[in-house]
Amino acid sequence: MSLRRVAPALLATLLLVAGCGGGSGSGDTDPAGALKTAQQKLEDTSGVMLSLSTDDLPDGVQGLKSASGTVTDAPAFDGTLGVVTSLGSFSVPVRSVDGRVYAQIPLTPGWSELNPADYGAPDPAQLVSAEKGVPSLLAATTDPKSGKDIRGGSDNREVLSTYTGTVPASAVSSIIPGATGSFAATYAVTSDGELRQATLTGVFYAGHPANTYTLVLTDYGTSKDITAP
Numbered sequence: 649m650s651l652r653r654v655a656p657a658l659l660a661t662l663l664l665v666a667g668c669g670g671g672s673g674s675g676d677t678d679p680a681g682a683l684k685t686a687q688q689k690l691e692d693t694s695g696v697m698l699s700l701s702t703d704d705l706p707d708g709v710q711g712l713k714s715a716s717g718t719v720t721d722a723p724a725f726d727g728t729l730g731v732v733t734s735l736g737s738f739s740v741p742v743r744s745v746d747g748r749v750y751a752q753i754p755l756t757p758g759w760s761e762l763n764p765a766d767y768g769a770p771d772p773a774q775l776v777s778a779e780k781g782v783p784s785l786l787a788a789t790t791d792p793k794s795g796k797d798i799r800g801g802s803d804n805r806e807v808l809s810t811y812t813g814t815v816p817a818s819a820v821s822s823i824i825p826g827a828t829g830s831f832a833a834t835y836a837v838t839s840d841g842e843l844r845q846a847t848l849t850g851v852f853y854a855g856h857p858a859n860t861y862t863l864v865l866t867d868y869g870t871s872k873d874i875t876a877p
Contacts, residue, residue, distance in 0.1 A: 679792035679811045683835065686843040687786040691778045695720035695870035698727075698775060700863045706856035710734060711768030712824065715775075717742070724874035725772035733767060744773035745876045759877040768853065770823045775863075780822040782846060782863065788819035789833055800836055800844055801866070808836035808844055815848065824852040824861070842868055 690696070700715040710733050717727010725744040729751070730737065741752045743759075749771055750759045764771055774780040795810035812834050820827040831850030838844050842865070849860040 677794065677809060679794050679813075682809065682811055682837055682841070683786045683789055683792055683813075685841040686835065686837050687783045689842050689868065690776050690781075690783045690786075690865070693721065693776070693868045693870075695867075695872060696776060696865045697867040697870060698863060698865050700775070700861060701730075702859055702861045704859040705732060706853060706859055709768070709853045709856055711826070711853055712770075713737060714739070715769075715772055717772065718870055718872050718874070719773060719775050720870070720872055720874060721776075722874065723773040723777055724872075725775070726872065726874045727772065729764070729767075729769060729772065731767045731769060742772060743874060743877055744771055745874055747771070747773075748876065749773075750877050765825050768824065768826055770825070775823065776865075782823075782843065782865075784822060785815050785819050785833065785846070785848070786835070786843070789813035789815050789835075795834070798836060801838070806838055806844065808838060811835045811837065817850070820848065820850070820852070826853045827851065828854045 695718060697718055702713060705711060705713055713732050714730035715727065717725055719725045725742065727742060728739055729742045730739045738754055743750045749762055749764050751762055753760050776782055778784065790813055792811050792813040795812055798808050798810055800806055800808045815831045815833045817827040817829055820831050828851050831848045834847045835843060836845040844865060846863045847860060849858060851858050
């Protein structure tokens with residue numbers, strides 16, 4: 649067959665493949681179903697590595713600036729919390745085991761037991777619990793919609809499907825106790841259904857301007873024996 653006769657057929661095939669190839673969004677996936685799968689993956693995992701942060705904590709707020717570490721289904725947590733208090737900003741080692749939270753408070757020897765709500769922070773061991781953690785945010789998300797695919801994960805090697813929705817303060821307050829109103833949420837989910845990133849924007853601290861928290865979850869299936877200090 650001559651090249652002249654092959655070329656039109658080849659061009660048509662390429663156009664068809666281009667039209668069916670990796671799209672610009674997650675529109676072919678049911679958003680509610682995708683969030684339900686991500687919720688179940690979190691509830692089922694033995695543990696994850698997490699990072700929670702905000703770059704726009706309102707002035708005058710005593711609250712949570714950051715959190716990072718390992719959280720397991722014990723539930724337990726071993727990592728660091730960054731908090732802002734009336735005395736300044738502190739980054740402190742924290743462990744949470746058996747419903748008790750311990751921290752190495754600056755200028756205080758050893759570990760001290762504390763109530764994280766006093767600092768506008770959650771019990772970090774509950775961040776992936778079904779009732780009080782991120783899975784409950786996914787379950788409470790209303791009017792979910794598909795967004796564009798983005799790159800994320802380690803070295804931006806993953807293609808993530810995004811979904812947006814609204815979360816009520818009744819769900820968010822289990823993570824940030826002072827939350828009021830409703831929150832705009834954006835979730836980024838991997839091809840195998842793992843929630844990789846969640847971004848929430850709203851009034852986390854009553855009487856103060858809205859701000860944004862971003863949560864990144866990696867290393868699903870992590871196991872770690874975390875004990876009280």
